[in-house]
Amino acid sequence: MIKINENYQKLQASYLFIDIARRVSSFQKDNPGRELIKLGIGDVTRALPKACIEAFHKGVDEMADDSTFRGYGPEQGYEFLREKIAENDFRARGADISADEIFVSDGAKCDNGNIQEIFAQDIKIAIPDPVYPVYVDTNVMAGRTGNCIDGRYEGMIYLESTKENNYIPELPSSQADLIYLCYPNNPTGASISRKQLKAWVDYARENKSLILFDAAYEAFIRDEKVPHSIYEIEGAREVAVEFRSFSKTAGFTGTRCAYTVVPKDCAGYDSKGDKHYLHGLWNRRHGTKFNGVSYPVQKAAEAVYSEQGRIQTRELADYYLKNASLILQEMTGLGFDCVGGENSPYIWVDGKRDSWEFFDLLLNKAGVVCTPGAGFGKCGQGYIRISAFNNYDKVKKAMLQIKQALAE
Ligand SMILES: *Cc1c(COP(=O)(O)O)cnc(C)c1O
Numbered sequence: 001m002i003k004i005n006e007n008y009q010k011l012q013a014s015y016l017f018i019d020i021a022r023r024v025s026s027f028q029k030d031n032p033g034r035e036l037i038k039l040g041i042g043d044v045t046r047a048l049p050k051a052c053i054e055a056f057h058k059g060v061d062e063m064a065d066d067s068t069f070r071g072y073g074p075e076q077g078y079e080f081l082r083e084k085i086a087e088n089d090f091r092a093r094g095a096d097i098s099a100d101e102i103f104v105s106d107g108a109k110c111d112n113g114n115i116q117e118i119f120a121q122d123i124k125i126a127i128p129d130p131v132y133p134v135y136v137d138t139n140v141m142a143g144r145t146g147n148c149i150d151g152r153y154e155g156m157i158y159l160e161s162t163k164e165n166n167y168i169p170e171l172p173s174s175q176a177d178l179i180y181l182c183y184p185n186n187p188t189g190a191s192i193s194r195k196q197l198k199a200w201v202d203y204a205r206e207n208k209s210l211i212l213f214d215a216a217y218e219a220f221i222r223d224e225k226v227p228h229s230i231y232e233i234e235g236a237r238e239v240a241v242e243f244r245s246f247s248k249t250a251g252f253t254g255t256r257c258a259y260t261v262v263p264k265d266c267a268g269y270d271s272k273g274d275k276h277y278l279h280g281l282w283n284r285r286h287g288t289k290f291n292g293v294s295y296p297v298q299k300a301a302e303a304v305y306s307e308q309g310r311i312q313t314r315e316l317a318d319y320y321l322k323n324a325s326l327i328l329q330e331m332t333g334l335g336f337d338c339v340g341g342e343n344s345p346y347i348w349v350d351g352k353r354d355s356w357e358f359f360d361l362l363l364n365k366a367g368v369v370c371t372p373g374a375g376f377g378k379c380g381q382g383y384i385r386i387s388a389f390n391n392y393d394k395v396k397k398a399m400l401q402i403k404q405a406l407a408e
Helices: 006-010 016-030 050-063 079-093 108-118 134-141 194-207 246-250 278-289 295-305 307-333 355-366 392-407
Strands: 102-105 125-129 157-160 178-182 210-214 240-245 258-261 267-269 275-277 337-340 346-350 383-387
Touching: 006 134, 016 355, 050 295, 050 307, 079 102, 079 258, 079 295, 102 108, 102 278, 108 134, 108 210, 108 240, 108 258, 108 278, 125 134, 178 194, 194 210, 240 246, 246 295, 246 307, 267 278, 275 278, 295 307, 307 337, 307 346, 307 392, 355 383, 355 392
Parallel strands: 125 157, 125 178, 178 210, 210 240
Antiparallel strands: 102 258, 240 258, 267 275, 337 346, 346 383
């Protein structure tokens, strides 16, 4: 008899985006022809930078000729891309990371979800609330939690991000072995200072823990005080793995390219307490289960680091940041407490009422779609997330319509 992995039955069906879609389609049925402005999903809306497109095309042309054709590439990614990443994303910021510590992949979501495979079953896991659901669900699937009771899994440590702590959780009071952090944050848009991040690195060093640092929104950082990488913090090479993606950085959500940094100093321990380096474990996992990102896509990603590519990707992020700034200014002006919108494409708004009630109000009265915060965890109740991924004129219109709706 073929038996199933019963841990999957513990998963809470994510009704969030299904529920949003249901409410949106019912609104559209009742209001035919009325335009809806979507500031809900975390997906980019603007085309790939020109430099990336040119390199992408050239890569395809190389595949079309026997003399330049390429078959399987290195599982870890081509040297030409890994070198550029190490130089531009790390060494240029004083972070000591070498090309062979970088693993190119087809997504930060997969890497975030797959990394837990290299750790033991009985580790204690700390995850943020509100949270990007991948961190939680992949550990539930692997059987590292108990059942979900009242929105929380037994056996997990929840790191609460609230107004009281300025959306940066306090250090756990008990031992956490694996810690998930994401800054600039999805969904809150909050960013972390060097001093705050240093406290987490120090905690991890003292407790022989590992931090999984998701920096998918790094490209939106403009404030000098906000670290772009955890490796800007002293000692992080021993206790942190970092995830990056070209998805939000350069509009690659549909093109697929990302990377994970596993420094050679990063270690874990076996049941006897002996030290093992994670670089070797991840290399084994990656090489066994992954066959590399397509050559034209890696050429397109490499172009992000060209002179034109850098100008164009910065312009792309600046465009969304201008939207974010407008949303932050307007929502604050309407009397709402907000976080994010600076160094981030997300604005986390305290609606001062139930998340879904606020969602329905904005949908029905303003014709604007947002994301109810309650869908990201217990601490998200009462909040909504507004995304800056849209056209500037539409964002402007959305803000005007929200203002009018609330004045009614
Ligand atoms: C969008 C996003 C990613 C990127 O995922 P990809 O698979 O690289 O597209 C990773 N982490 C968070 C928190 C995100 O919001």
